[in-house]
Amino acid sequence: DAGVTQSPTHLIKTRGQQVTLRCSPKSGHDTVSWYQQALGQGPQFIFQYYEEEERQRGNFPDRFSGHQFPNYSSELNVNALLLGDSALYLCASSPRTGITEAFFGQGTRLTVV
């Protein structure tokens, strides 16, 4: 079992550009959540996908959007990048019921210049 895999591992973008990050959940998991972790902070919840729909959303602007595919993999898209979007983006997967452990990927380090 490969666990949760994210790609790419590192990314450098210019202000105003758009970026897509990808996540493959752990085998048997159907729920994917995305988190943003700024330097020195704890991860902040962006949104959660289940059954190919956004189910929950944190306090992030509409520039942040996502998608979940039938195989449960997910994408995070960020439009009109700002310098403040520079962060580690983490993907977590879990089965639908909330009583089990969430598994995190190694993250994508996004740098906006």
Added chain:
Amino acid sequence: KQEVTQIPAALSVPEGENLVLNCSFTDSAIYNLQWFRQDPGKGLTSLLLIQSSQREQTSGRLNASLDKSSGRSTLYIAASQPGDSATYLCAVRRWRDDKIIFGKGTRLHILP
């Protein structure tokens, strides 16, 4: 609003000492609480998961306790080693919306 607070923010101790990291949370309606380890620039490694009905979990030199009524958890690390140096994050999985809420972490440095 669920808030998770971790104390201390940073800690340096000599190798071999036992230590305790603290986590407090404001809303006791949680599914579970997880402790994670994060090395610089890396993702999260799950250390221990405590279900809301449990009081503690142990893995090797690590022991985590949960007191849901008081909104507190502790992570006890026995016989600390330089390899334990990392940031330790506490997170609760909220019952009402299934969100995981993190603290800001404790940066631990074990001195050889």
